[in-house]
Amino acid sequence: MEGKRELIYYIARRAAASVLVIIGTIIIVFLISHLLTNDPARLWAGPKARGVTIAYVIQRYHLNAPLLVQLWYFIVDFFTGNLGIDPITGASISSEILFYFPNTLELVLTSLLFIIIMGVGLGYLAAINFSSKKDALIRILYSAAWASPTFLVAILAILIFTSYIPIFPSGGMNSPGMIPPAHITGLYVLDSLLSRNLGDFTDGLYHLILPSLALAFLNFGIVTRISRNGILSVKWLPYVKVARAKGLDETKVSRNHILRTGLIESNTVIAVMFGWLITGTVVVEQIFSWPGIGKFAYSAISESNYPVLIFVVITFTIFVIIANLIADIMYAILDPRIRLGGEN
Amino acid sequence: MNPTYRKWLNIVFSNRLSASGFVIISIFLIIALLYLIFGNLILPYNPIQINLSQVNAPPSFRHLFGTDQEGRDIFSRVIAALPVDLGISMLVVVASAALGLILGVLAGYYRGIFEEIIMRVTDLFFALPPLIMAMAIAITLGSSLINASIAIIIVWWPPYVRLVRGSTLEVTANEYITMSKVLNTPFIKIFTKGIFPNIVTSLLVYATMDIGTAILTLSTLGFLGIGIPVGTPELGVMSSILSTNFYTYPLEGLIPAFFIFLIVMGFSLTGEGVAEIIDPNIRGHLISRKRRLEEMKKIKAGSRPSDIGPQ
Numbered sequence: 001m002e003g004k005r006e007l008i009y010y011i012a013r014r015a016a017a018s019v020l021v022i023i024g025t026i027i028i029v030f031l032i033s034h035l036l037t038n039d040p041a042r043l044w045a046g047p048k049a050r051g052v053t054i055a056y057v058i059q060r061y062h063l064n065a066p067l068l069v070q071l072w073y074f075i076v077d078f079f080t081g082n083l084g085i086d087p088i089t090g091a092s093i094s095s096e097i098l099f100y101f102p103n104t105l106e107l108v109l110t111s112l113l114f115i116i117i118m119g120v121g122l123g124y125l126a127a128i129n130f131s132s133k134k135d136a137l138i139r140i141l142y143s144a145a146w147a148s149p150t151f152l153v154a155i156l157a158i159l160i161f162t163s164y165i166p167i168f169p170s171g172g173m174n175s176p177g178m179i180p181p182a183h184i185t186g187l188y189v190l191d192s193l194l195s196r197n198l199g200d201f202t203d204g205l206y207h208l209i210l211p212s213l214a215l216a217f218l219n220f221g222i223v224t225r226i227s228r229n230g231i232l233s234v235k236w237l238p239y240v241k242v243a244r245a246k247g248l249d250e251t252k253v254s255r256n257h258i259l260r261t262g263l264i265e266s267n268t269v270i271a272v273m274f275g276w277l278i279t280g281t282v283v284v285e286q287i288f289s290w291p292g293i294g295k296f297a298y299s300a301i302s303e304s305n306y307p308v309l310i311f312v313v314i315t316f317t318i319f320v321i322i323a324n325l326i327a328d329i330m331y332a333i334l335d336p337r338i339r340l341g342g343e344n
Numbered sequence: 345m346n347p348t349y350r351k352w353l354n355i356v357f358s359n360r361l362s363a364s365g366f367v368i369i370s371i372f373l374i375i376a377l378l379y380l381i382f383g384n385l386i387l388p389y390n391p392i393q394i395n396l397s398q399v400n401a402p403p404s405f406r407h408l409f410g411t412d413q414e415g416r417d418i419f420s421r422v423i424a425a426l427p428v429d430l431g432i433s434m435l436v437v438v439a440s441a442a443l444g445l446i447l448g449v450l451a452g453y454y455r456g457i458f459e460e461i462i463m464r465v466t467d468l469f470f471a472l473p474p475l476i477m478a479m480a481i482a483i484t485l486g487s488s489l490i491n492a493s494i495a496i497i498i499v500w501w502p503p504y505v506r507l508v509r510g511s512t513l514e515v516t517a518n519e520y521i522t523m524s525k526v527l528n529t530p531f532i533k534i535f536t537k538g539i540f541p542n543i544v545t546s547l548l549v550y551a552t553m554d555i556g557t558a559i560l561t562l563s564t565l566g567f568l569g570i571g572i573p574v575g576t577p578e579l580g581v582m583s584s585i586l587s588t589n590f591y592t593y594p595l596e597g598l599i600p601a602f603f604i605f606l607i608v609m610g611f612s613l614t615g616e617g618v619a620e621i622i623d624p625n626i627r628g629h630l631i632s633r634k635r636r637l638e639e640m641k642k643i644k645a646g647s648r649p650s651d652i653g654p655q
Contacts, residue, residue, distance in 0.1 A: 021467070021468055021471045024468040025468070025471065025472060028468070028472070029480065032477075032480055032481055032484055033480070033484055036481065036484045036485055037484050037485070037486075043484065136360070136361070139361060139616060140361070140613075143609060143612045143613055143616055144605075144609060146612055147556060147560075147605055147609040147611075148605050148608075149560055149563055149564065149567070149580070149583070149601055149604045149605060149608075150564060151564075151567050151583055151586055151587070152583070152598070152601035152602065152604070152605055155586045155590050155594070155597070155598065155601075156598075158590070159590065159591075159594055163591065275473060276473075278473070279474075279475050279476055282475070282476075282479075282568070283564065283567065283568070286587060287586075287587065297479075298568065301479070301483065301568055301569065301570060302569065306483070309479075309480065309483065310480065313476050313477065313479070313480045316473055316476045317471070317472055317473060317476065317477070320471065320472075320473045321471050324471060
């Protein structure tokens with residue numbers, strides 16, 4: 001590949017920057033949780049905590065130490081995975097986050113798949129029918145999907161497909177009584193497939209479809225929009241005309257000349273999308289009672305479980321940052337102008 | 345009417361998508377304004393008065409959208425919620441745009457170490473997922489409408505700084521700005537005469553679409569029960585009933601949720617149409633309805649249609 005050395009430099013530079021951003025994020029969250037309130041101890045211990053609990057929390061999170069020392073403990077605790085005990089369940093917070101995370105990953109990856117199919121497909125359809133009725137219809141559809149509040153789509157999906165036309169289960173990851181497959185990757189559906197447990201696999205898939213479709217419907221709009229506009233921005237460029245003038249047939253022109261350049265931006269948006277989907281899981285997982293990190297965050301909110309909430313927030317943010325890093329790297333691989341210093 | 349306004353209205357109404365979006369927004373804004381002026385006088389019921397003899401009533405002529413689990417009239421509550429939702433989200437967007445304008449112009453105009461610091465801080469905040477961070481801030485600050493606005497503003501401003509800085513860099517590369525600098529024109533004059541008129545268009549388009557996104561974030565906070573006091577007529581808080589009993593009385597939460605959808609859709613359609621018209625790659629190829637009808641007539645009449653699009 002041309003400019004391979006530049007690409008490696010570029011990735012190293014972006015990765016280093018991402019590590020700095022992650023540390024910066026932890027500092028921001030620390031400042032929010034320690035400075036935006038008059039009484040951090042009360043916040044960390046919960047609104048109805050007894051004196052003993054508050055004393056424990058002060059000692060555990062070093063709340064009486066100078067601010068910089070507290071920050072130091074906060075960062076060290078985070079990177080050693082020593083986040084403290086969930087005051088409601090009594091388990092360690094880091095193990096809970098690790099337990100819930102694969103379920104969320106499964107949901108997000110599946111809906112990402114749906115988004116790619118729906119987003120790029122509709123975007124292409126709209127662009128080749130530019131300024132026609134079909135184009136307008138697709139634009140209204142994705143504007144509507146984008147404008148829908150998460151809870152509206154999730155509830156309508158449940159009401160329509162589990163109550164009025166009962167073809168999907170209303171929530172959860174598997175039917176009651178199913179024994180989860182052996183822990184291989186942590187992803188339920190993948191594990192049941194790997195351990196050749198067909199019953200578990202279909203059951204898991206069956207539960208996975210509706211929530212991931214709901215999540216995909218909420219977010220496909222931006223991919224469609226970017227694909228459509230990307231294709232439109234190259235569709236009339238002179239080099240496409242040249243390709244046609246050379247006598248290439250229309251499928252080759254659109255595959256090799258229009259789509260390759262027109263969809264560069266869509267690729268990066270899809271990577272960024274990963275981060276947005278993770279954010280969307282807070283509402284979707286709660287409504288579909290999907291035992292992932294979003295539902296975990298939701299219950300932490302309703303139980304005023306501040307320590308859990310703070311560390312879940314950091315986890316979410318780190319995943320968004322990593323998704324952005326992947327997007328940047330993909331952009332650099334697909335578009336040599338970036339890594340060769342055309343921008344920045 | 346001021347010619348700039350007329351130019352804007354022309355752009356908005358030249359396209360069906362943005363025209364319909366603009367009409368939707370205007371209707372909601374007028375209703376919100378009327379409620380702000382006349383208060384409960386224009387409502388059939390008091391939006392916050394609990395009436396336990398009329399609990400969970402279905403839609404009827406007495407209660408157009410029915411009543412909620414505490415007997416409050418949902419129609420009245422939806423109207424009372426409009427100024428709250430529209431007001432907070434517009435406040436968030438205006439505050440973020442102002443912050444973006446100040447920091448972005450300073451960074452793009454003065455460059456150097458100043459720009460470096462502003463942009464690194466912006467990048468850092470830009471990396472944070474807005475909803476999640478707003479959740480954390482709103483919980484820390486405690487429930488009140490002002491705190492909810494502050495929480496959203498803290499995560500909302502970074503895209504504006506990037507946008508404004510980018511356009512400022514483009515504008516200041518022009519000779520007439522360099523010339524003004526050479527002639528020792530004061531910064532404030534360069535800004536008001538040279539920079540601002542050139543960046544205001546893209547800023548306005550982005551901000552218009554962004555109000556919709558802000559409403560979505562605000563109402564999600566309300567739905568999750570964060571930052572907005574319980575019982576406030578706010579569309580997200582009203583929808584939060586959906587998280588518990590959507591099988592028994594789905595309409596109580598779906599109606600407010602549908603209004604969120606309508607409002608955001610209005611902003612989204614307006615921005616969608618306007619963005620296309622000001623995008624130089626696409627603008628020239630837009631075919632007006634009138635022109636397409638003429639082309640169809642020509643084809644029917646048997647003559648060859650003219651080549652559509654710029655040459």
